Amino acid sequence: MKISVNFIFLSIILMAGTIMFGLAGISYYTHEVRDELEEDVLIVEHTYQSLDKMEIDFLLARRYEKDFLLRLDPKYIEKHAGAMQHLYEVEHTLEDEVAQIDGLNDQIEPLLELMAAAKAYDQKFAELVESHRILGMDETDGLQGTLHKAAHHLENRLEETGHPELEVKVLMLEVHERDFMWHQDSKYLDRFNAQVEAFLAFPPEYYANAAEQAEIIGIMEEYQHAFEAYVAEAQKEKELRKALSGYYAQAEPLLAAIHEAAENELEAIVEATHIASNEAKFYSMLASAIGTVIFLGTAALLARSMSKPLGKLETVLHGIINSDFTEEPPKSRLSEIASISSAVAVFRQGEMKKDQLTQDISEVISACAEGDFSRRIATDDSDGTFAELGKGVNSIGEVAQKGLGDVLSALAALSQGDLTKSMPEGQKGIFKEISDATENLNHSLGGMVAQLTNSSDMLKNTSNEIAAAADDASQRSERTSASIVETAGTLQTLGGTVKDTAENSQQARTIVTSAQERARTTQELAQQTNQAMERIEASSGAIAKIISMIEDVAFQTSLLALNAGVEAARAGEAGRGFAVVASEVRSLAHRSAEAAQEINDLISTSEKEVAEGVKLVGQTGSSLEEILTMVEEVVEKVNEIADNTVEQSKSIAQVNGRVDALDSDAQQNAAMLEETAASGQMLRDEANNLVQIVSNFELPTDSPTTPDFVDEDAVFDGDTWAA
Template sequence: MLEMINNWRLEKKLVVAFTVIGLLMAGVAGAGIYVMSELGAIATRHVERGVAGTETLGRLMSHLREHRIIVISQLTPTNDGDRQKYVDRYAANKEAIKKAVADYEPLAGEFLPELKAIDADIAKLEDVNEQVFKLTLSQGMAVALPYSKSEGKDASSTVLKQAEALIALQQKRSTAANDAGQAFASKAFWAVLILSAMGLLALAAIWKLIVKTVSSPLTDVSKATSVLAAGGTAEVPHRNRADELGEVAKAVELFRVAAVERAEADRVAAEAQRIVTSTLRDGLSSLSQGDLTAQIKADYPADYAELKTNFNEALSSLRGLIGSVSESAIAIRTGSGEIAQASEDLARRTEANAASLEETSAAVTQMDGRLKATADAANRTVVRADGAISTVEGGRTIADEAVQAMARVADGAKGIDSVIEGLDKIAFQTRVLAMNAAVEAGRAGEAGRGFAVVADLVSALAMRSEEEAARARDQLTATQTDIVSAVEMVQKVDGALANISGDVAEVHSLLGQMAADNQAQSTAISQISVAIGTMDQSTQQNAAMVEQTSAAARNLTSEVATLAEQAAKFDVGAAAAPRSFRPAAPQPRTKSAGYTSPVKPLPVSISAQAEDDWASF
């Protein structure tokens, strides 16, 4: 193999050598460009289809839950203005759901069938919700509420479960994309490293081959020529080679044979040989030390002009290749540095989003606690209202008993009136009898005088009895009038107690509804808090994965910098020297501004979360 290479022309040797070097450098540059392109594409897909997709689906879940809250809340409006507010909120939330679905459609990819299924179920949910609104308006809460708890709850639960399943698929896809990016970055790193090592080994092998096939034979021929030029005798080596060195060796041998006849020609040839060999030796010596700018500037004889041209062109080609390698390494290092910087910026933004989500979760938890406290207070008020209703009912019972007792007193008064009337009649008859007795005593004369006195006394007593009976009748009449007034007053009190009982019952119903609504809102906010916590955890995981990508990009930058330093050992001159490059130092991680929650923290006993299931709502 080496014998065949020795027989190649010097031009062919240099062309083959630099062609191999060019192919290796082109492979390294192509691999670097491909790696940069793929890493950029992976990062773009991760941001667009990972973070953006998760955020859009989370927004869709929030609007779906808000839909359910609006439908339940509109069942108990106090007036037409409140009902219209719920209708307007429902229409706005409906448009927000459509926008979330439309925003996620370009990001869905292979999840487009699942998104279409969710969209179809959302349409069914809209039909059910509109039916609830119609029932509320036409037949009231008594009909709309059971329909909402059955059909509305089932439709809402179906959509929410499908949305949660799609979020899980989205997170799996984001994780898979990140894993694929990390695997590709690792493979690309080793591929570039292997190609770089192969390039350096190829350069060393080519250099050694050039030294062995060109530089060393030239040195041997130069030594033989020097001996012959000094008038000595020497065996000219490499005469059997078919390249330029073989021709030179053969020419030297001819010079040695014809030394006497061609002394002058030998002198001229020796001088030319000296110039050629010395300049070539200097050039190759500089080349062996890595100086690719050491071109041959001396004037060569016409026979060696081609050798000078070939040497200088080969040196220029090698200089261009080394410069291209340096430029490619700089480009790769710059790109990887930018990727690392972008990944760090993305990590900081992701951490800031995670902090905001955490604060939002705390605020929602406090809202949940306040709603639960309000619900508890409403429940206690309902209990007090029950006690008030019982008290009013007891008062009505006592009033009924008082009316009955007064009726009995009135009946007794009527009996007393009849007794008084009987006494009055007896007194009248007694007075008549006394008058008759007085008449009879007058007739009796002196003998009836005493009887007449008694008759007068009896008559006076009868008159007094009539007067007392009249007074008793007047007093009884006044008493009966007072009893009738008292009965009317007690009946009025009973009517007032009945009105109070009805009002307290209505207050009891309203408070019960308020307690139920507050409990439902508390349950919904608890689920929202859980969802926000899940989003916070996913955002933290995304931040960790972005930091890993940034670390991989920095490692790639370090390895490419090593390749550039190896290529920089070759001196390619000021015109072709690669521009200086300093790896971009990663910016320090600045602590994001803290988020101040507008909600005042609740006591621990109130802010404890209840692990309620959203399906129960």
């Protein structure tokens, strides 16, 4: 009983569908478990991201706090408020998410503590901002502006009194004020108050009247109260900074702990997801393995019943392709394979006959390729396309054998110099063309040989004439060369005389040029001397300015010594030694001023002498310029004479060189004419050899001795013969 291939494929498809249905059920269950776990992962990941946002917002708020304290720019207050507002919004969302996660219920209380610390931090920052507004955002605002206005008012009022001692005390107060602003240390307030007490201790003599004293003391007290208020507020601001840092330090570990708990919960859920996924993969792989084993076993049995006969057919077909007909087509119970096997058997029989005929044709073609056209193909008991092909190959061999034999006969005669032999008549095709070409070749060669015979005679006569003419020209060239040698000797003598004159002119040019350079060097030295005198004059002026500055310093030193004496007198017995030192300083300042005046007088005298020297050096430079101008004119004339002499020497040298060239050319011409005579002799010998070679050819009886297309007196111009 034979089975159809369609039935086999239908059975395989049904079995594969059953296995795929089972795998789809397992896959559906796996996806359900995975979706539930992914939902939990998404919630925890969102919680984790919310905690990251809170941490970023808290860090941004801290950064804006530092930027505000560093730059005191109000824009950072708004940025700080925005960061905290976003933190509160994230916190409200985070409370709902933490309540949905069983593993994070214990983090609700730390989250509330975190928000309490964040709100306290925000409140303290607002108080810190208000404190800075009270202190002033810049030097013109708030307590800082009031303090600077009071100090400026006091400075202006004290300048009107004309007492430097009072101004010095105010300067010390401003120094203590700056020190406190830099260091924020309360000790500078005590120093400030001590300086105020010292200022108030000045006697009434430092003031114009009692009203002025009362006014200045009132301004001083206003300045003191402004500084005390600034110090109190600055100390408050310092405490607010500490409190702000404390609340931030309290909130930071709470946020880190909640963050860590969320990370641990996320890792636990991911681990549970991996376990569930691995279990689902195991059961899916088990079901797939069982189904695959069943499917492969059944498919192997079915495939074996198909592959064995098909493999046998493949072997038979490969044998036919390789001309091996020993294998027989197989038999099979499958109807389709049985039909294919019958068709292959019929094809095998036809290919066996074609292979035999192909071998015969190949042998004949191989023999023709080797030059043997006598082989033939036996086609008596064959018919069809290959039989007709064999008959055609036999016809080609016969025609080729006859035509090539005729060509061989004609070429053999031509190789012996016989130009009368031609191919037999009756040729066809390519052999007809070869026959015509052979006839044309014989005719062309006959004309060329006749032409060569005539040309050989002409070449012999011409070579004799060339040899005679070359001998005569060689003798004339020798006489011309002797005359040129005598002329060259005369020109060399004249050139030597002109060359000596040119060398003497060059020496004169060198001497005059040296004189010019020395004159120019003398002028440059005069200019440098003038410039040096001008620099001395400028230096004298600068020294005078320095002496004037020394006099001013001596005057200021004397004034300071006077003030120091006043302070020492005010100090009484304790300042007596300082008064003696101040007196000595005044004496030294007076002597310094006198010495500076004497130096100034000496410098004035030097300036006058230097100015007179500058004038004399300038006159010397003018005289040297006139001398240099006359020397340059002499140099120009000597240069013209030298240039003309050198030009004459060069011209005579050129004429001498050309005469030498004529002598060399004449000698070369004589040598070339001798070579030409020798070549003419060789040409005569070669013409005799050519006549002897041409006489060996056998020409047709109707071929003329001298061709009609070449005249006896014709001349070959390189391409054609012309009469």
